[in-house]
Amino acid sequence: xxxxxxxxxNEALAEAAIRxxxxxxxxxxxxxxxxxxxxxxxxxxxxxxxxxxxQAESEVASINMLYGAGATxxxxxxxxxxxxxxxxxxxxxxxxxxxxxxxxxxxxxxxPGLGDIQPSQSDYFQTTKGGGHGDYRLIxxxxxxxxxxxxxxxxxxxxxxxxxxxxxxxxxxxxxxMMEKVELFEQMPRMTDExxxxxxxxxxxxxxxxxxxxxxxxxxxxxxxxxxxxxKLQKKYKEIEENEVRYEKIMxxxxxxxxxxxxxxxxxxxxxxxxxxxxxxxxxxxxxxTLWPFPTKQIKELVDSGIKGFLSVEMSAGQMVEDVKLAVNxxxxxxxxxxxxxxxxxxxxxxxxxxxxIIGG
Amino acid sequence: MxxxxxxxxxxxxNLVYKKTRLMTDKTxxxxxxxxxxxxxxxxMEVIEEMGKEHDTIGVAPVGCxxxxxxxxxxxxxxxxxxxxxxxxTGIKRLWPDKVVFTYQGDGDxxxxxxxxxxxxxxxxxxxxxxxxxxxxYGMTGGQMAPTTLVGMKTSTTPxxxxxxxxxxxxxxxxxxxxxxxxxxVTRQAVHTPAAVRKAKRAIRKAFENQVNKKPGxxxxxxxxxxxxxxxxxxxxxxxxxxxxxxxxxxLGDIKVDGKLIEK
Amino acid sequence: MTEEIIIAGFGGQxxxxxxxxxxxxxxxxxxxxxxxxxxxxxxxxxxxxxxxIISDERISSPILQVFDTAIILxxxxxxxxxxxxxxxxxxxxxxxxxxxxxxxxxxNIYKVxxxxxxxxxxxxxxxxxVVLGAYLKIRPIVKLENVMKGLKKSLPExxxxxxxxxxxxxxxxxxxxxxxQEV
Numbered sequence: 001x002x003x004x005x006x007x008x009x010n011e012a013l014a015e016a017a018i019r020x021x022x023x024x025x026x027x028x029x030x031x032x033x034x035x036x037x038x039x040x041x042x043x044x045x046x047x048x049x050x051x052x053x054x055q056a057e058s059e060v061a062s063i064n065m066l067y068g069a070g071a072t073x074x075x076x077x078x079x080x081x082x083x084x085x086x087x088x089x090x091x092x093x094x095x096x097x098x099x100x101x102x103x104x105x106x107x108x109x110x111x112p113g114l115g116d117i118q119p120s121q122s123d124y125f126q127t128t129k130g131g132g133h134g135d136y137r138l139i140x141x142x143x144x145x146x147x148x149x150x151x152x153x154x155x156x157x158x159x160x161x162x163x164x165x166x167x168x169x170x171x172x173x174x175x176x177x178m179m180e181k182v183e184l185f186e187q188m189p190r191m192t193d194e195x196x197x198x199x200x201x202x203x204x205x206x207x208x209x210x211x212x213x214x215x216x217x218x219x220x221x222x223x224x225x226x227x228x229x230x231x232k233l234q235k236k237y238k239e240i241e242e243n244e245v246r247y248e249k250i251m252x253x254x255x256x257x258x259x260x261x262x263x264x265x266x267x268x269x270x271x272x273x274x275x276x277x278x279x280x281x282x283x284x285x286x287x288x289x290t291l292w293p294f295p296t297k298q299i300k301e302l303v304d305s306g307i308k309g310f311l312s313v314e315m316s317a318g319q320m321v322e323d324v325k326l327a328v329n330x331x332x333x334x335x336x337x338x339x340x341x342x343x344x345x346x347x348x349x350x351x352x353x354x355x356x357x358i359i360g361g
Numbered sequence: 362m363x364x365x366x367x368x369x370x371x372x373x374x375n376l377v378y379k380k381t382r383l384m385t386d387k388t389x390x391x392x393x394x395x396x397x398x399x400x401x402x403x404x405m406e407v408i409e410e411m412g413k414e415h416d417t418i419g420v421a422p423v424g425c426x427x428x429x430x431x432x433x434x435x436x437x438x439x440x441x442x443x444x445x446x447x448x449x450t451g452i453k454r455l456w457p458d459k460v461v462f463t464y465q466g467d468g469d470x471x472x473x474x475x476x477x478x479x480x481x482x483x484x485x486x487x488x489x490x491x492x493x494x495x496x497x498y499g500m501t502g503g504q505m506a507p508t509t510l511v512g513m514k515t516s517t518t519p520x521x522x523x524x525x526x527x528x529x530x531x532x533x534x535x536x537x538x539x540x541x542x543x544x545x546v547t548r549q550a551v552h553t554p555a556a557v558r559k560a561k562r563a564i565r566k567a568f569e570n571q572v573n574k575k576p577g578x579x580x581x582x583x584x585x586x587x588x589x590x591x592x593x594x595x596x597x598x599x600x601x602x603x604x605x606x607x608x609x610x611x612l613g614d615i616k617v618d619g620k621l622i623e624k
Numbered sequence: 625m626t627e628e629i630i631i632a633g634f635g636g637q638x639x640x641x642x643x644x645x646x647x648x649x650x651x652x653x654x655x656x657x658x659x660x661x662x663x664x665x666x667x668x669x670x671x672x673x674x675x676x677i678i679s680d681e682r683i684s685s686p687i688l689q690v691f692d693t694a695i696i697l698x699x700x701x702x703x704x705x706x707x708x709x710x711x712x713x714x715x716x717x718x719x720x721x722x723x724x725x726x727x728x729x730x731x732n733i734y735k736v737x738x739x740x741x742x743x744x745x746x747x748x749x750x751x752x753x754v755v756l757g758a759y760l761k762i763r764p765i766v767k768l769e770n771v772m773k774g775l776k777k778s779l780p781e782x783x784x785x786x787x788x789x790x791x792x793x794x795x796x797x798x799x800x801x802x803x804x805q806e807v
Contacts, residue, residue, distance in 0.1 A: 006648050006657065006778070024455045032663060052454045057480040061447040064440065064477070068420065068448025071438050074455045094441050117663070178686050179644065179659035181651045193456070204436035204452075206416045206459055215430045217439035270684035346689040 002183045009149040010035035010176040012184075013079070013105060013169070016153035018045045021190040022103075023074035024052040026065035028084060031117040032173035033107035036079045049190055059084040063091030063104075070095065070102035071216040073196040073203030075157055079105035081173070082123050083114060086131065092166060093132030097218030099202075099233075101160035103153070104138070104168040107176040110342030118342025119173035119264055124319035127170050128292040135230055137237045139167040139244065140291040142262040146180035154188065163240055164202070170291060172315070174264045174344065246289035247298055251277070255284030257358055258302055260324050261313040262288045264344065269313050272350035283354060291320070299327035309333040309358035313350055316340065333358055381406045383414060385434045394595020396585030397425060399551040400493060401432055403561045404462070407568050408435065417460040418452050420445040422474070424466035425499040443474025446481035449488045460571055462489040468498045471507040471533040478533065485542030485577040489567045492534065492580065495587035496606060503590035507531040510609060515590070530609065534582045538616040544577030545570050546616040550584045550607070552599045563614075577619060584610050625680050627765050628688055632673035632705050633697025638752030641778070642695070643674035645756065648774030649766035650678040658686040671700050678765055695759055697738075699723055712807060716759055726804075733804040734762055741796050750793035757797025768794065 014036045027037045045051035056062040062078045069076035085106045110120040141152045156167040207213045220226040261269040266287040276283040312321035318336035337353035339345045383405035391397040421429035423442035430437035445463035453461040498504040504517040512521040538546040549560035567579035588598035650657040660675040694705045696717040711730045720739040736758035742751040
């Protein structure tokens with residue numbers, strides 16, 4: 001068993017970055033995720049593993065430092081919260097276009113605009129439908145506990161490098177700020193420069209000994225070549241959709257109604273299904289762990305198994321519910337419930353929503 | 362009469378100049394008379410001469426030189442408009458023993474990327490910035506740049522740059538020279554053989570500073586013409602540059618070994 | 625066993641650290657724990673509250689509307705959280721500064737003169753430990769030895785010399801809890 005600690009989600013994520021053998025972190029302070037860079041600077045990861053931590057002058061600079069660093073084959077990450085992630089979108093699009101494996105973290109807060117600093121899930125569209133320009137996808141992991149804030153860091157890097165695609169950890173202010181017991185994984189070694197040069201031949205870290213030179217770009221002025229590049233990306237996205245869907249099912253086996261919820265909403269909904277079952281209502285929870293790729297197939301299977309209705313519970317005006325509806329394809333009732341602007345719904349409100357919108361409706 | 366081919370004329374003993382192999386064979390996309398090609402070549406010659414071919418990563422963002430990676434035969438990254446110093450920071454921080462440079466135009470470095478430029482200079486990133494200043498946005502068709510001279514006509518200042526409306530041309534090179542993070546700041550040109558020789562020495566000095574881990578960033582501005590943007594012949598453009606650009610953008614070293622040059 | 629607790633008072637009263645010590649104590653005896661503060665500008669000077677959950681099972685929602693126990697340390701928190709105690713649950717409060725005492729009839733109510741006792745012990749900073757002691761007397765969900773282990777883990781090394789004083793404070797709270805009503 002690994003070391004047990006009581007940590008905030010943001011701190012666990014930062015510690016996990018050091019332990020995962022990350023080479024560089026570039027970030028800019030913004031509530032509610034500033035503990036990430038505060039923890040990293042206090043921990044002196046340069047002494048522990050040689051990891052570089054740099055406070056950039058803006059989120060725009062952070063994401064572009066990440067682009068430069070990631071394009072050399074090193075493990076680079078950044079974290080921010082909603083408005084900062086909006087600022088990064090141009091860079092994210094470049095990174096996706098140039099197929100650079102980096103890890104981003106969004107500790108989501110209420111919006112739009114400056115919004116507030118309370119937990120929210122209103123960046124689902126931005127995350128899964130491409131906040132930046134062009135046809136691209138981010139592999140999106142949604143932790144619902146402090147433990148997963150830690151565990152998803154090495155997982156995000158694994159997936160990012162496996163597919164040469166940016167991955168994003170989509171958390172929220174509550175998961176970032178709350179403390180829970182976390183079992184830390186053992187320190188993983190950082191790759192040496194020689195290992196990186198040998199393993200990632202695409203990376204720009206100085207021409208290879210045989211004279212091969214590498215170019216990292218997202219530009220191709222020839223539309224036919226750019227179409228070809230896009231088709232290659234789409235093929236990769238399809239492969240990810242086929243292989244990397246992650247989800248958790250809780251009490252779905254005998255369920256008549258399913259709540260679909262991720263992150264903090266999944267935790268609240270888990271309590272809600274306990275309360276519903278105490279009332280004799282057979283409810284289950286499907287928790288997407290990957291927001292993209294989305295567990296479309298699993299929802300279809302639940303529809304086929306005779307589920308009577310789905311409630312998508314999100315701290316937003318109803319974003320993920322569109323993907324649930326696409327999966328259900330009109331066969332049974334799908335509704336959304338969620339509080340907005342940083343208000344967190346209570347388990348009791350979720351119970352009431354399921355009773356009124358799905359069972360009674 | 363026997364055919365004579367080029368190999369018969371150019372014998373090794375007659376050779377006085379050879380293109381560096383760190384320039385690709387691809388035909389430059391720049392307008393005839395433009396300074397970009399010369400500036401590219403000087404950088405590549407310096408890297409070859411310093412034996413850093415396998416240890417250099419270049420970053421060229423959006424602008425006429427967005428395709429620099431097609432001509433510079435080394436590992437290259439193409440950045441978003443204005444962000445090259447941030448990419449270079451990311452690379453250099455994780456590969457401190459590699460040679461990292463950016464190649465940026467005036468709109469890129471002194472307008473959209475001002476923040477990244479100032480902060481990379483202020484942090485004293487151990488990189489080289491090569492800054493091509495032709496006082497205009499070349500690639501997008503000749504619009505006003507932050508360095509456009511007062512009264513100069515561009516497609517967005519068709520009656521000449523009006524200070525009351527558009528402010529003064531930005532001497533960003535003098536500005537970054539004031540920052541403690543810059544170690545070497547110079548302004549050069551590449552329009553005559555003499556200027557080319559001087560510019561090469563400056564570029565060499567900048568890269569040597571980096572390789573020798575001198576504390577701070579080395580910044581080389583190259584004042585260049587944009588004959589098509591200025592709507593002049595290449596010769597007229599060079600004359601105009603000497604008469605109008607140089608009096609405002611004075612050539613020469615501004616800061617050497619971390620010390621400002623007294624003028 | 626699952627105990628859902630809200631601790632609420634002024635910033636600076638040690639509300640957040642009391643929750644943290646409870647959570648750490650839970651970890652020391654192999655339980656699942658969560659600690660969810662109300663964060664943001666109100667942390668600085670205004671009211672502070674934290675939801676602490678200790679359970680033998682995986683914890684579902686870390687954010688709750690109703691609680692098994694409310695530990696209330698100022699009037700604003702009394703106004704806000706008295707109604708949030710589950711019927712049959714516990715409300716523990718320090719009467720210092722409280723003008724409207726709790727009036728519900730369906731919950732167990734206790735009080736402890738935490739501020740006064742801490743002052744008598746010569747260190748107002750151990751106020752939250754006195755209150756924690758009172759709570760653990762009513763609901764011994766974690767063992768004192770595990771509280772001390774948790775305290776040791778959550779306090780920086782340089783404060784370890786204060787551990788005996790903290791233990792005394794917990795004992796003081798345990799001895800001085802007053803039952804107002806039990807249902």
